[in-house]
Amino acid sequence: MSGQMLEVIQPGLLTTVQDLGRWGYQGYGVPVCGALDPVSLRIGNILVGNHESLAGLEMTGVGPTLRFTEDAVVAVTGADLGPRIDSKPIPSWESLRVPSGSTLSFGGPLDGLRAYLAVAGGIDVPPVMGSRSTDLKSGFGGLNGRAIQAGDKLPIGQSSLAENWSPKSLPAAISRQPTYGQTFEIRVVMGPQDRMFTKTGIAVLLTSEYTVSTDSDRTGCRLEGPPVGHVRGPDIVSDGSALGSIQVPGSGAPIILLADRGTTGGYTKVATVISPDIGLLAQAMPGAKVRFAAVSVEEAHEILREQEDMIREIKAAVGLDMTGAISVKSEGAEVSVQDAERRPITASGVRASKTISRTVSATVDGQQYEFEIEVGSA
Amino acid sequence: MPAYDQPIIMPAGDLAVVVEYGDEIDPEINAIVHRAVAAIERADIDGVVEVAPTYRSALVYYDPFQITFNDVAAALRDLSLDSDKAGDTRRIVEIPTLYGGDYGPDLPFVASNAGMSEREVARIHSGTDYLVYAMGFSPGFPYLGGLDPRLDTPRLKSPRTSTPAGSVGIAETQTGVYPVASPGGWQLIGRTPLRLFDAESESPAVIHPGDRVRFVPIDGETAFEEISRRVEDGSYVIRTRSAR
Numbered sequence: 001m002s003g004q005m006l007e008v009i010q011p012g013l014l015t016t017v018q019d020l021g022r023w024g025y026q027g028y029g030v031p032v033c034g035a036l037d038p039v040s041l042r043i044g045n046i047l048v049g050n051h052e053s054l055a056g057l058e059m060t061g062v063g064p065t066l067r068f069t070e071d072a073v074v075a076v077t078g079a080d081l082g083p084r085i086d087s088k089p090i091p092s093w094e095s096l097r098v099p100s101g102s103t104l105s106f107g108g109p110l111d112g113l114r115a116y117l118a119v120a121g122g123i124d125v126p127p128v129m130g131s132r133s134t135d136l137k138s139g140f141g142g143l144n145g146r147a148i149q150a151g152d153k154l155p156i157g158q159s160s161l162a163e164n165w166s167p168k169s170l171p172a173a174i175s176r177q178p179t180y181g182q183t184f185e186i187r188v189v190m191g192p193q194d195r196m197f198t199k200t201g202i203a204v205l206l207t208s209e210y211t212v213s214t215d216s217d218r219t220g221c222r223l224e225g226p227p228v229g230h231v232r233g234p235d236i237v238s239d240g241s242a243l244g245s246i247q248v249p250g251s252g253a254p255i256i257l258l259a260d261r262g263t264t265g266g267y268t269k270v271a272t273v274i275s276p277d278i279g280l281l282a283q284a285m286p287g288a289k290v291r292f293a294a295v296s297v298e299e300a301h302e303i304l305r306e307q308e309d310m311i312r313e314i315k316a317a318v319g320l321d322m323t324g325a326i327s328v329k330s331e332g333a334e335v336s337v338q339d340a341e342r343r344p345i346t347a348s349g350v351r352a353s354k355t356i357s358r359t360v361s362a363t364v365d366g367q368q369y370e371f372e373i374e375v376g377s378a
Numbered sequence: 379m380p381a382y383d384q385p386i387i388m389p390a391g392d393l394a395v396v397v398e399y400g401d402e403i404d405p406e407i408n409a410i411v412h413r414a415v416a417a418i419e420r421a422d423i424d425g426v427v428e429v430a431p432t433y434r435s436a437l438v439y440y441d442p443f444q445i446t447f448n449d450v451a452a453a454l455r456d457l458s459l460d461s462d463k464a465g466d467t468r469r470i471v472e473i474p475t476l477y478g479g480d481y482g483p484d485l486p487f488v489a490s491n492a493g494m495s496e497r498e499v500a501r502i503h504s505g506t507d508y509l510v511y512a513m514g515f516s517p518g519f520p521y522l523g524g525l526d527p528r529l530d531t532p533r534l535k536s537p538r539t540s541t542p543a544g545s546v547g548i549a550e551t552q553t554g555v556y557p558v559a560s561p562g563g564w565q566l567i568g569r570t571p572l573r574l575f576d577a578e579s580e581s582p583a584v585i586h587p588g589d590r591v592r593f594v595p596i597d598g599e600t601a602f603e604e605i606s607r608r609v610e611d612g613s614y615v616i617r618t619r620s621a622r
Contacts, residue, residue: 026430026437027415028575028583029513128577138517138558140577192388192396237401238514240430240437242390264432264514272391297447300392304442 004070004156006119008148009103012064017123017142017154018259019055022131026263032243033133033141034259036218037114037279039307040078044118046315047075047095047168049161054122055132057148059115061285063106064148066117070100073120073161079112079180079283094169095120112180112283124157136218137260171317174310180283184290188246188271189297193236196268197248201229205246205270206292210254214286218260221281223290227252228270238266244273244281256281274300276307381407385414387451392442397454398435405523407434408511410459412468412588417457426450431587432512433521469589470507472617473555474605475546476596477503477568484565488531488548500595502526503567507590507621508553518557518575518583522591525553537563544570546593555591557583568593571606572616590621 008015018041021034035041035058042052057064063081068074075095076083083090084105085098092115098104104117125132125143134142143152194202210225234250241247245257247267256273257265258281273281274295284290295303386398397414400407415431418438425444430437440450477500478485489496508522515521531548538561541547545556547564556562557575570593574584585591594617596602608614 023439024428025517025582026428027513027587028517029515029519030517030582129582135517138577189389189391192390192398237403237433238512239396239398239432239435240390240394242394242396242437242439244391262514262516263430264512269390272389272394274392276392297389297392301442301447304392308443 003124003158004068004072004121006072006123006154006156007067007069008064008150008152008154009067010065010105011148011150011152012059012106013062014060015064015148016058016134016136017055017125017132017148018058018134019132020053021259022129022133022135022141025129026240029263030129031135031137031260031263033135033218034131035116035133036259036282037078037116039276039279039311040114041116041118042311043093043170043314044075044077044116045122046311046318047077047093047170048073048118048120049095049159049165049168049318050118050120050122052311054118054157055125055142056119056123057117057154059106059117061109061113063115065103065105066154067103068098068100072098072156073159073165073167074098074104075118076104076115077118078115078279080110081112081115082107082110083115091169095167097167109285113285114282119156120161121157121159124155133259135260168318170314174314180280182285182288184280184284184288186277186281186290186292187274187295187300187303188244188292189274189300190271190294191269192239192272193268194270196231196236197270198229198231201227201252202270204228205254206294208291210290210292212284212286212288212290213253216286218258220258220261221256221284221290223254223256225253228254230268234267236266236268238264241265241269242272243275244278245269246271246273258282274303276300276303380404381410385455387454389447390437394437394439395447395450395454396435396437400434403433403511403523405509408509408523408588411436413459414454414457415587417459418454421453421457423450423453426453432514468621469586470592470619470621471585471589472592472594472619473546473570473572473574474596474602475504475568475570475593476599476602477546479599481569481602482546482567484531484534484547485567488529488565488567491531492528494528499529499567502529503548503553504593504595507592510585510587510589510591512587513583513585516556516558516560517577518585520554520585520587520589520591522552522554525551527551529553531565533563534565537561541566542569544572544574546570569602571596571602571609572614573609584616 018035021032045052076092128141139145204226205228208226210223213222215222228248246254247269381400388396399410425441428439489499508524510520512521533549541562543559545566546568547566549564
């Protein structure tokens with residue numbers, strides 16, 4: 001493979017290749033993994049014209065130093081770890097062109113814990129079980145199943161960006177440049193095993209302030225604070241562990257299960273962090289304060305809907321919105337759609353009394369296309 | 379207490395529900411779980427994206443943009459599990475296993491703990507079809523049920539830092555096989571040359587939840603190496619039988 005490469009000069013504290021996770025194998029005991037703050041990775045991908053599920057780098061606390069061997073389009077999202085190109089500070093949450101030979105480095109954590117690097121074309125390691133995410137515990141996926149090391153060369157995929165493609169920033173209406181700070185309000189849906197906790201225990205969970213412990217990692221965000229009391233002890237016959245499950249072992253100290261969690265577990269789970277707040281939680285550094293508020297499943301879905309609307313708005317603003325780009329309706333007549341070489345994409349016997357032809361332009365993956373749409377008799 | 383009359387359905391956040399059929403490790407309850415998983419897959423419910431069975435429940439992931447929580451719950455409540463028990467016809471997967479020696483360094487301890495000979499331990503251990511209740515702990519690791527109580531053995535006092543892939547072991551009332559090398563405190567009685575989990579493979583796990591597993595003794599190191607070679611070059615065909 002002679003493609004573009006990203007050379008690792010310094011690996012940073014913990015830098016791994018991640019996409020949106022290895023779904024579909026939890027029944028076989030295979031953890032999902034993937035970006036801990038998936039929304040930040042998705043937005044990064046959108047800003048560089050990628051499909052949002054392509055792999056990027058998750059950088060924890062102290063970022064890496066990386067050298068580009070060819071011109072590239074990149075975006076840094078998530079935590080502010082002080083990104084710089086050739087020692088000059090660069091903005092996060094927007095894409096920029098970096099010339100061949102440039103070095104991306106990070107000054108140090110300023111706000112938040114996990115930043116994402118998206119590169120046009122994506123980090124092109126071979127997918128394992130449908131995902132490029134690194135499974136650190138099992139040692140597969142990503143780059144040889146491990147965090148990146150000095151001297152590694154990360155392959156970058158083919159980008160479909162046009163020569164004249166211009167870098168993108170977030171639409172003015174969306175201030176995604178967040179300040180994470182040191183206090184996190186995290187919303188949860190109660191259960192699945194909330195009935196196995198005392199009323200007092202649940203009140204303690206929902207009214208106390210917890211501190212993120214230094215033992216936290218990609219498997220779980222461990223909290224210190226007032227213990228959450230069980231009715232009859234912490235053990236259950238092990239069952240499935242969903243993303244965001246707050247399990248409470250005998251000590252009463254909650255552990256929020258994150259992307260690298262084992263698929264099953266034998267501790268009671270008092271509540272589950274809602275998916276739109278998972279990325280926020282991933283930005284909580286050891287020492288940060290966490291408070292919980294309970295919402296209903298329906299409220300959680302409404303919050304998720306707002307988040308997805310925001311992402312759709314970003315896509316539309318950067319020209320990646322495919323919804324409605326091409327719409328072919330037919331009544332009475334059947335329709336044939338052909339590619340540039342006139343090969344049918346979908347075809348059936350076309351019968352129509354007259355021929356209508358239209359040229360439509362649309363932007364696909366950041367590139368402008370002209371579509372000729374012709375409806376008529378064959 | 380056997381299975382619940384009605385499954386209990388509980389939210390696990392905004393993307394998943396737990397459907398629980400009981401709260402014990404019990405073959406009857408587990409059979410209902412596997413029947414339910416088969417029924418969910420057959421029903422092909424729009425918006426249900428992943429189902430992971432456990433001992434006594436299933437975690438069902440859904441896409442809330444395609445289906446509401448109430449509709450997932452209703453679909454799971456309405457699954458018909460009794461009409462079609464075809465799902466109960468399960469595979470028995472044969473796991474060739476070399477007992478003792480360097481491959482099963484704890485066999486002497488397990489034997490003396492049970493007050494029987496090593497050969498007798500191997501005979502009892504390989505004389506049962508074990509139920510794969512669920513998988514977890516690590517990729518491809520089967521939670522097996524059905525160990526003869528005479529073979530109950532306490533865990534190692536200090537766990538090994540690495541247990542070779544394919545190790546067959548006993549920990550208290552459980553027996554199992556390590557698909558990948560990992561640290562562990564199980565008493566190792568043998569090893570299989572099969573590669574039970576291969577991330578690069580199209581179907582990465584050899585054993586599936588709801589299967590049964592039968593350990594079949596291998597006659598000596600030469601035979602072990604021979605199977606090993608055939609696993610390596612892809613010519614080894616894993617033997618399965620079907621059981622009612």
